[in-house]
Every structure is written in structure tokens, then in C-alpha cells.
Amino acid sequence: MTRRAYSRLSQDQRRTDLLEATLACVADLGLDKAGARQIAERAGVSAGLIRHYFPSKEDMVRAAYAYLMGQMTAAAEDSGTGETLTPEAALADFIAANFAPPSLSGVKVSLWATFIGRVRVDPAYADIHREGYREFLDLLAARIHPVLVAQGRPADPAQCQRLAIALNGLIDGLWIEGSLGHGLYDARRLPGIALDAAEAILRLPDTTLTRHMVPEDERT
Amino acid sequence: MTRRAYSRLSQDQRRTDLLEATLACVADLGLDKAGARQIAERAGVSAGLIRHYFPSKEDMVRAAYAYLMGQMTAAAEDSGTGETLTPEAALADFIAANFAPPSLSGVKVSLWATFIGRVRVDPAYADIHREGYREFLDLLAARIHPVLVAQGRPADPAQCQRLAIALNGLIDGLWIEGSLGHGLYDARRLPGIALDAAEAILRLPDTTLTRHMVPEDERT
DNA sequence: GTCGCTGTTGTACGAATGTAAAACAAATCT
DNA sequence: AGATTTGTTTTACATTCGTACAACAGCGAC
Incomplete structure (x- = not known):
């Protein structure tokens, strides 16, 4: 042989x-x-x-989850960070990035869900999830804060965290359904729906965020 | 033997x-x-x-997913249906029910996520998910409509669906994180966060929904 | 060129898996 | 009470799984 x-x-x-x-x-x-x-x-x-x-196949799968979350949070860190952006545009970019590839992805949501299903079974998965969630929440709060300040609204940490929790829920939920591609509606509507709802949740004047949307025919 | x-x-x-x-x-x-x-x-x-x-173990697992979704949508159908309730109270009940047991549950979110992870692998799971999602969306739209009407706001089907999509995203995302019990914040804050955000998304006057919250010390 | 290190392959093995089918027994019918 | 039906258990089997380990070969050092 x-x-x-x-x-x-x-x-x-x-x-x-x-x-x-x-x-x-x-x-x-x-x-x-x-x-x-x-x-x-x-x-x-x-x-x-x-x-x-790897010590075992199970350890490899765990490591793969950590690797995936690392990729996803790194991508989130990079979005909405253009230096010339106003606080409003940066937040809008950050939110909208979740509804376009590579974030919006059937593969990613499948992996995400599969691993979430193990959080109760294996504490290692719970730890990885918790850290990823915490990081995303912090990134969101950091982009909400300057917007509130610019609008002359209360922007203490507690309020920012509360709004970040709500916004993260909105983004997560829409991201899941959008990525699954169930075909019940056009996924291209999601950036508009998300920005409109985010604007409302933050009690910003109309079009504060939605005006920064990339028109559909200019998307790559 | x-x-x-x-x-x-x-x-x-x-x-x-x-x-x-x-x-x-x-x-x-x-x-x-x-x-x-x-x-x-x-x-x-x-x-x-x-x-x-069952023809095979895999068929049984599929049937179990359908069974779970049936239970969950049946529970959703029952919430916010008290006959004496105002439209606003009914919607508030419907939303808040997701953040208290038995809906808020580590077991349920684990199962939900595990099965979502199979949607891309097996079309049968995709079908079950799609139907469950569609039904939840319809229930939500049906409870949003009378609220908009009562507030004298535009309430055409397209607008109701759009708002239902956003609200469903919000509820799903918060439900997942709340049910996972990561301990980053107190899950008892979720009903308040969700109702406050829902109120904003629907552009309702302050306290339209939050005033129907059950005070924390009266929850069972 | 060849030696030595170690990353990589191939094989083997026990345990666990899903499934098939025969043997049995609980409930129903007469 | 005896016969019949069929829900249920039991045993058996081929397959696949994760893993251990010995043999091999690529690559750098000399």
C-alpha cells in the first residue's frame, strides 16, 4: 500500500x-x-x-465555536468605524452591516444556532457565548453613546446599556430570520426595517439613521 | 431471562x-x-x-420539532386574548408573555436553537420553521392592527406586517438572550425593555404599553 | 547527502449507533 | 375461559464512531 x-x-x-x-x-x-x-x-x-x-474531537468543536465567534466579533468591531463618519452614520453602518453579507449568511446562522443549542449542555459553550454577547453589547453601547450626546439626550452608561440590550435583541432576531432565508418576505427590506426600528427605540428624529442607508442599487 | x-x-x-x-x-x-x-x-x-x-429515529426527531413548535404557537395564540382587554393591554400581554415562564425557558431556547441549526441541512426543518414563524408573525400583526386603529394611525396590512417583522425580531432576540440566562443582567428587566422598545417601534405615546406591565412583586 | 525530528498517515479496536425481526404478553373479543 | 390481535420486549447484526499507536516521510540541520 x-x-x-x-x-x-x-x-x-x-x-x-x-x-x-x-x-x-x-x-x-x-x-x-x-x-x-x-x-x-x-x-x-x-x-x-x-x-x-486537539485533545479530543469535542475539544476541536469547542475551539471551532470560539474561532467562529472571534471572526464574528472582529467583523463587528470593524463596522461603523470610518473616521469621517458622524456618530449617526457610524451607528447606522454598524446596524446595517448585519443585514448584508458576510454577516447575513445561512451558514453563519446555522453554526450560531447549532452552538447556542449546546450552551445548556456544556459550560464551555456558555462561556464563549457570554463573552461574544458581552462584546457585541459593548460595541453597540459605544456607538449609541455619541449619538445620544449629539442629540442632547441623557447618555449615562445605564441608559446606553439598556438601549444596547434592546437594539441587540432587534438585530439578533432580524439577523436570524433574514439569514435563514425563509422566503416570507424580501430580505433586502431588513436594513430599512432595522434602521427605522432602531431610530424609534433610541427616540431619534425621523431619518436620523435611515438617511444613511445605502440605496439598494448601489449595494455590492 | x-x-x-x-x-x-x-x-x-x-x-x-x-x-x-x-x-x-x-x-x-x-x-x-x-x-x-x-x-x-x-x-x-x-x-x-x-x-x-416512526419510520426512523430521524423522523421522530423531526416530529418532535413539529410538536414543540405546535406547543409554542398554541401558547402564543392564547396570550393576550382576554376579552375585557383593550387592544393596547392585549398587545402588551402578548409581548410580555415571552419574558416569563413557560415561554422564557432555557430548555425551550436550547431546543429551538438546536433545531434552527438543522434548517439548512434538512428541508423538513425549514418547512416547520417557516410555518411557525409565519404564524407568529400573523398573531403579532393581528394584535398590532387594533392598536394602530385605536390610535388613529395608518394600519394597512403592509404596515402591520412591517411592524410585526420588527417586533418579532425584537422579541426573538431578547427571548433568546433572556432564556439563556447568561447572567450579564437581570432577566426581570426584559419585559420593561421589550415593552418600552415596542412602544417606540410602533410610535405610540409613552406608557401606552408599559403601563400594562405587571408590577414585579405581583408576578407568579 | 544523510541524519534526526516530528508532523502525518494508515490500521486496528472497543464501544455505541440505528435498525431488523423473532419471541412474547397484555388487552380485547367471542 | 380460550382465541386473537398487536403493542412491546429482546436479541442480533452491520455500520460508524472516536481514539490509540506504530509505521512512515517531509523537511531542516549539519
């Missing part, structure tokens, strides 16, 4: 290959069918190698 | 026992560890019986 040709990769490269293969398998096979052999094959590697990088 | 004593149940009874055992196992073992033998044991039944009620 002749052995397979292979090349040695850096630890980090191989590790992220495995993590991404794990996510890909979980997303389109489901958690139960995402076996060690399938993941290894997708990573272009033999199954035994998994144990060289 | 002496056989286990058993009693014969009605088809419906045994079937729902199996479905509930399936949900219980999925919720606290995870989808991958919820095996046929574990589910059967939890239902007080031997594993072979599953195939007498």
Missing part, C-alpha cells in the same frame, strides 16, 4: 484548516453527522491528525 | 411520550448524544418500540 503524499504545514495553518473544516461540516451536515473522518477529509488530512492538534 | 412488565398505552399517549422524551434528551444531552436507547429509556420504553411509531 502506497501512502498518500502530504506536505507539512505550520501549526497555525493546519489548526485553522481543521477549525474551518469543522465549521463547514457542522454547517452542512449537522452536528451529529460531522464526524472526525468527514472533517479530516474536508481539511485534506487524515483522521488521526486531529488528535495531534 | 424474565421480561420487563409493561402496559399498553393508547397510540397518541405513547407517541407524545416518545416525542417529549426526545425533546428532553435533545435539550440536556445535545442532538448528537440523544440516541435511540437514551430516548427510549427516558420514555420508559424499550428502544425497539421507536420503529413501531
